[in-house]
Amino acid sequence: xxxxxxxxxxxxxxxxxxxxxxxxxxxxxxxxxxxxxxxxxxxxxxxxxxxxxxxxxxxxxxxxxxxxxxxxxxxxxxxxxxxxxxxxxxxxxxxxxx
Amino acid sequence: xxxxxxxxxxxxxxxxxxxxxxxxxxxxxxxxxxxxxxxxxxxxxxxxxxxxxxxxxxxxxxxxxxxxxxxxxxxxxxxxxxxxxxxxxxxxxxxxxxxxxxxxxxxxxxxxxxxxxxxxxxxxxxxxxxxxxxxxxxxxxxxxxxxxxxxxxxxxxxxxxxxxxxxxxxxxxxxxxxxxxxxxxxxxxxxxxxxxxxxxxxxxxxxxxxxxxxxxxxxxxxxxxxxxxxxxxxxxxxxxxxxxxxxxxxxxxxxxxxxxxxxxxxxxxxxxx
Numbered sequence: 001x002x003x004x005x006x007x008x009x010x011x012x013x014x015x016x017x018x019x020x021x022x023x024x025x026x027x028x029x030x031x032x033x034x035x036x037x038x039x040x041x042x043x044x045x046x047x048x049x050x051x052x053x054x055x056x057x058x059x060x061x062x063x064x065x066x067x068x069x070x071x072x073x074x075x076x077x078x079x080x081x082x083x084x085x086x087x088x089x090x091x092x093x094x095x096x097x098x
Numbered sequence: 099x100x101x102x103x104x105x106x107x108x109x110x111x112x113x114x115x116x117x118x119x120x121x122x123x124x125x126x127x128x129x130x131x132x133x134x135x136x137x138x139x140x141x142x143x144x145x146x147x148x149x150x151x152x153x154x155x156x157x158x159x160x161x162x163x164x165x166x167x168x169x170x171x172x173x174x175x176x177x178x179x180x181x182x183x184x185x186x187x188x189x190x191x192x193x194x195x196x197x198x199x200x201x202x203x204x205x206x207x208x209x210x211x212x213x214x215x216x217x218x219x220x221x222x223x224x225x226x227x228x229x230x231x232x233x234x235x236x237x238x239x240x241x242x243x244x245x246x247x248x249x250x251x252x253x254x255x256x257x258x259x260x261x262x263x264x265x266x267x268x269x270x271x272x273x274x275x276x277x278x279x280x281x282x283x284x285x286x287x288x289x290x291x292x293x294x295x296x297x298x299x300x301x302x303x304x305x306x307x308x309x310x311x312x313x314x315x316x317x318x319x320x321x322x323x324x325x326x327x328x329x330x331x332x333x334x335x336x337x338x339x340x341x342x343x344x345x346x347x348x349x350x351x352x353x354x355x356x357x358x359x360x361x362x363x364x365x366x367x368x369x370x371x
Contacts (some may be wrong), residue, residue: 020319027151034189041155042165065170069152 026071041067041076048078056082100208103215104233104271106257108249110220112241113278116314118217119147120325120333121237124340126181127325130212133172135203136186137229138219139195145185148175149321159187162199168206177326192224197231204232222256231262235272237305241279242291247299250275254302274305276339281310283355293353306339308332309352 049063062081068074105118115136122134135158136144145151150173156166161184168184175181184203187194207214218229230236236257240250257271258264264271277296284290297304313330317323325340327333331352338348 016316016319019321023146023151023321027146031188039189042160045170046165061167061169063167063170065155065166067153067155 030069052080100211100214101234102232103235104218104230105237106218106230106253107239108253109246112239112246114239115143115147115217117239118215119323120336122215123178123323124325124336125213126178131180132213133182133207133211134215135184136217137225139186139192142186142188144217147318148183150183154185157185157187159190159194195228200228230257233261233271237274237276239276239278242296273302275300275302276305278308279310280307286355305342306335308335
């Protein structure tokens with residue numbers, strides 16, 4: 001077991017440094033871009049929510065924004081909880097069940 | 099009501115962010131609803147140490163300026179579910195943080211958290227003052243080294259004069275000493291200040307001693323708080339410190355040189371460099 005651990009430890013050493021490099025490359029690439037232009041995320045979110053709010057009455061507290069920055073691709077997920085038909089939540093549930 | 103804890107030191111590079119990440123994770127592992135806030139506007143790093151840098155959308159400045167809700171800026175940790183992180187802004191300047199703004203954020207967080215940890219920037223300028231202003235307790239991170247001990251003493255003075263508790267003449271901020279990067283072998287050789295010396299000079303209760311450890315760099319490389327590394331002495335020392343903070347009476351570990359290695363190491367490898 002000790003022998004195995006020895007090899008395992010050896011193999012893990014470079015892994016953490018290369019993870020550090022990869023993480024830095026991704027985070028710095030994004031930060032360098034934002035140095036030259038303003039961070040558009042707050043504005044993008046506000047405008048998107050405003051557009052949705054024109055059609056449905058939404059609760060601004062029920063807007064979730066999730067981001068995953070990647071090297072080649074980032075994912076932005078904006079989750080807006082839409083209320084059911086006004087005052088007819090119970091009825092709508094029944095209709096769906098029926 | 100949450101307890102507000104500032105992690106501070108005066109001096110930079112002594113392990114404030116490492117400690118904030120470890121301590122917050124440790125409290126959350128004990129089931130405490132914990133949030134850790136990065137106060138280093140313009141030079142944020144807590145996100146990297148916590149491994150959430152790719153998920154930062156909004157930050158504390160966005161919240162203070164009304165551009166995002168607090169709930170949207172909080173990043174839920176994926177490893178410990180009672181833990182969240184509130185990042186600092188990387189692009190705004192330091193004046194974007196206001197005392198009233200921070201007060202509001204802390205008040206809102208207070209409602210549904212047990213502990214609010216404030217990771218202070220180095221120095222005694224605005225960011226550091228704001229990080230400690232609302233504190234009920236302070237973890238003073240100190241290396242066994244002259245400049246760090248002096249700066250810790252300075253920050254203790256600031257805590258007792260410029261915190262909200264001091265201004266309102268309430269009970270003083272409860273202080274805890276956390277000695278980090280402690281190297282028992284160098285202490286044994288008389289090359290490093292002893293724990294007793296540091297304690298005698300600063301004269302505040304000891305919360306823990308974290309040994310110098312290779313696992314701290316590995317933890318930061320991978321974005322994993324070192325307390326999650328159960329094979330690491332540093333991680334275990336942080337676990338002990340969290341236990342003591344929660345009132346447990348635990349013996350201090352890792353204060354003496356390790357005696358492993360045997361004759362061979364003592365003959366050939368023991369005193370390298």
